[in-house]
Amino acid sequence: MSNxxxxxxxVALANRIIERFGLSNAFGHVSARIPGTNTFIISTRRSPGLxxxxxxxxxxxxxxxxxxxxxxxxEFWIHARIYAARPDVGSVVHAHPxxxxxxxxxxxxxxxxxxxxGSFGTGVPEYERIGLIRSRELGDLVAQSLGxxxxxxxRGHGITTALGDIRAATVSACFLEESADLQIRMLSAAGGxxxxxxxxxxxxxxxxxxxxxxxxxxxxxxxxxxxxVAETRPLGGWSA
Numbered sequence: 001m002s003n004x005x006x007x008x009x010x011v012a013l014a015n016r017i018i019e020r021f022g023l024s025n026a027f028g029h030v031s032a033r034i035p036g037t038n039t040f041i042i043s044t045r046r047s048p049g050l051x052x053x054x055x056x057x058x059x060x061x062x063x064x065x066x067x068x069x070x071x072x073x074x075e076f077w078i079h080a081r082i083y084a085a086r087p088d089v090g091s092v093v094h095a096h097p098x099x100x101x102x103x104x105x106x107x108x109x110x111x112x113x114x115x116x117x118g119s120f121g122t123g124v125p126e127y128e129r130i131g132l133i134r135s136r137e138l139g140d141l142v143a144q145s146l147g148x149x150x151x152x153x154x155r156g157h158g159i160t161t162a163l164g165d166i167r168a169a170t171v172s173a174c175f176l177e178e179s180a181d182l183q184i185r186m187l188s189a190a191g192g193x194x195x196x197x198x199x200x201x202x203x204x205x206x207x208x209x210x211x212x213x214x215x216x217x218x219x220x221x222x223x224x225x226x227x228x229v230a231e232t233r234p235l236g237g238w239s240a
Contacts, residue, residue: 012053019049022238023095044070077139085143091166096158097177104155111199117179119213121205172214
C-alpha cells in the first residue's frame, strides 16, 4: 500500500470515527494534507459516517478541486485556509459535538478537568461568529481564531482541531468532546457554580498533556480503540 493510499484509508476511517462516536451525524468532515504540498484529501459532501476511501477529493488551499468525483463539503474552506496559514498542520477535523457547543452557548470557557484534557491547558480559543464557513474570507477568520492552538471552539456550531497528523487530530477532537462533556456534568452536579470545579492548573495540564495528549505515544492506543469501534459500530450507533 502506498503512502497516499494509507492516508486515504485513514481519512475515510477518521470521518467514520467522528460519526460513530457522536461528534457529528449528517455533517462534519476530516481532511489530511498530502505531505509536502498545499493540497489535502477530504471526503465528499455526505455524512462523515459514510466516508469511503475510494470516493475522496483532493483540493488545494485556494479551494480548487484537483481530483476526485463528487461535490466537496460546503465548509471545505475551514480546511483550506487553516492549511494555508499553518504549514505545521497535517490534518484538520471539523465536527459538531454537543457538549462543546453547549459550553460555547452558556459562555463557559473550556477547563481541563481530566487527564485527556491536558493538551488543551493553554486554552481553547473561540470563533464567535454564527453561521457556516462557506467562503475563503470566513475560512481565514477561523484560521485566525485558531492561531497556534490545536483546537478552536465555534459558537453554536462545533469545533475544529488541527494537528500534525490525522490520527492526532482525530484523537484530539474526541478528547475535547469528552472533556467538555465532563465539564457540563460537573457544572450540573455543582449547581452551575463553576468555582466548585477543581480544574487543573496550567502546570498540571502540561503534565497530563505530556502523558496522554493526542501528539504523544499514548494517542496510538486511543486511535487503535476508536478505529476498532468505528469498524464494528453501525451508522448512528452512538445514539443507540
